[in-house]
Amino acid sequence: MAVSREAPESQFAYVVVAARRARQLMMGGRPMVDNPQARKTTRIAEEELQRGLLEYETTEAMDATEDKDKDGKRRK
Numbered sequence: 001m002a003v004s005r006e007a008p009e010s011q012f013a014y015v016v017v018a019a020r021r022a023r024q025l026m027m028g029g030r031p032m033v034d035n036p037q038a039r040k041t042t043r044i045a046e047e048e049l050q051r052g053l054l055e056y057e058t059t060e061a062m063d064a065t066e067d068k069d070k071d072g073k074r075r076k
Contacts, residue, residue: 005052014049017056021045 008014025031025041032053036044048054 003055003057005055007049007052008056008058013058017054018042018045018049021048021054 008017019042021029022041022045025044031044032048033044033051036047038044038047045054
């Protein structure tokens with residue numbers, strides 16, 4: 001696993017990280033930016049992510065040869 005503060009290159013990963021942070025803000029978390037440009041939690045989370053204030057972990061992609069189903073058989 002790698003820990004990063006840069007915004008993810010993958011759009012999917014970007015949305016997942018921002019959504020998780022937005023949920024934290026909705027549950028009462030305090031914004032990491034002093035004067036957020038927006039009021040919406042999703043926009044605040046995006047701003048934090050773009051400024052490099054959020055720390056998140058990524059996992060390495062599995063090698064295709066190691067991709068097996070629950071029975072131990074190789075999937076295609």
